Amino acid sequence: AQSVAQPEDQVKVAEGNPLTVKCTYSVSGNPYLFWYVQYPNRGLQFLLKYITGDNLVKGSYGFEAEFNKSQTSFHLKKPSALVSDSALYFCAVRDPLSGSARQLTFGSGTQLTVLP
Amino acid sequence: EPEVTQTPSHQVTQMGQEVILRCVPISNHLYFYWYRQILGQKVEFLVSFYNNEISEKSEIFDDQFSVERPDGSNFTLKIRSTKLEDSAMYFCASSFSAMNTGELFFGEGSRLTVL
Numbered sequence: 135a136q137s138v139a140q141p142e143d144q145v146k147v148a149e150g151n152p153l154t155v156k157c158t159y160s161v162s163g164n165p166y167l168f169w170y171v172q173y174p175n176r177g178l179q180f181l182l183k184y185i186t187g188d189n190l191v192k193g194s195y196g197f198e199a200e201f202n203k204s205q206t207s208f209h210l211k212k213p214s215a216l217v218s219d220s221a222l223y224f225c226a227v228r229d230p231l232s233g234s235a236r237q238l239t240f241g242s243g244t245q246l247t248v249l250p
Numbered sequence: 251e252p253e254v255t256q257t258p259s260h261q262v263t264q265m266g267q268e269v270i271l272r273c274v275p276i277s278n279h280l281y282f283y284w285y286r287q288i289l290g291q292k293v294e295f296l297v298s299f300y301n302n303e304i305s306e307k308s309e310i311f312d313d314q315f316s317v318e319r320p321d322g323s324n325f326t327l328k329i330r331s332t333k334l335e336d337s338a339m340y341f342c343a344s345s346f347s348a349m350n351t352g353e354l355f356f357g358e359g360s361r362l363t364v365l
Contacts, residue, residue, distance in 0.1 A: 166351060168353060170356070175358070176358050177254065177256075177341060177356040177357045177358040177359055178293070178341065178343075178354075178356035179356070180353040180354070180355065183351070183353055185351045224293060226293075230351075238295065238354065239295075240285075240292050240293040240294075241292065242291070242292050243292075243293075
């Protein structure tokens, strides 16, 4: 069965510093990986995805993520954090062999706080 | 930018009552989903819906749950007789394609509180 882990419940960084939100996954084959963000009182917003190709994918709001197959990781990064990036971030994984959105499995979320 | 809308944003109900949560997916999307998140826990899949029928459902989606697309725009989740453990945030999502590469677009959620 597929699973995804976000080992940190909270991450705090100073504005202007780089940020990393960690995600590791477990699937039987090659994964499709997604990051979503949830701002207070808002729904989940799609940030970026990795399907195939370049291990570094770029997404919305200056975020990027690096797929590392050997470490089964898909960490979310941003070179320079903004206070407005403060939100709850979810990593999600899909098994491409499943053929169904049922298999979009979410992590438990990481609360990012960017300090001014 | 088109978005998924959900109503109500918050509903409080008594145990045993029926609840209907409503969603308006993005207009040209074909696949619809409900997920839920119990406070402090993971976002969990409930059901997916395509071409006016359920295509997948999880173990959570038992006989107390049903979904319906009563017209060309709304997508509803009904809980027939609510239990305390149904208290959660319920998210509707839609996508244009069921392809594994496609991302889902989520609504802002409906918070259900069962007393």
